[in-house]
């Protein structure tokens with residue numbers, strides 16, 4: 001009867017039956033089955049850890065892309081208020097030092113407005129007040 005010979009694994013030092021040894025492509029030597037199992041486990045957890053790390057980086061990049069550094073809810077509120085103010089402000093185009101092209105907020109009538117003597121005092125078309133100058 002053939003008794004399997006116990007051989008010491010060169011990698012881990014454990015003793016295993018000689019017929020349980022395999023040539024491992026990574027270690028490039030004959031190792032015991034436990035070594036192969038261990039290597040696969042390590043590779044698996046390393047791959048998982050890498051995946052997690054990549055997912056984390058991706059998420060952080062996504063957050064950076066969407067919101068500039070230092071961005072918070074307060075900034076968002078300020079920006080929202082600023083945009084609302086801009087939208088409400090009448091359109092004013094400068095013609096020269098004294099005159100601007102003013103668009104009436106009420107009727108959208110466009111007329112020349114002198115900012116120095118503030119003439120006309122009201123919209124010549126609808127009588128709406130001049131705002132924002």
Ligand SMILES: [Zn+2]
Nearest residue numbers: 009012032035
């Ligand atoms: Zn081993």
Ligand SMILES: [Zn+2]
Nearest residue numbers: 104107123126
């Ligand atoms: Zn008007």
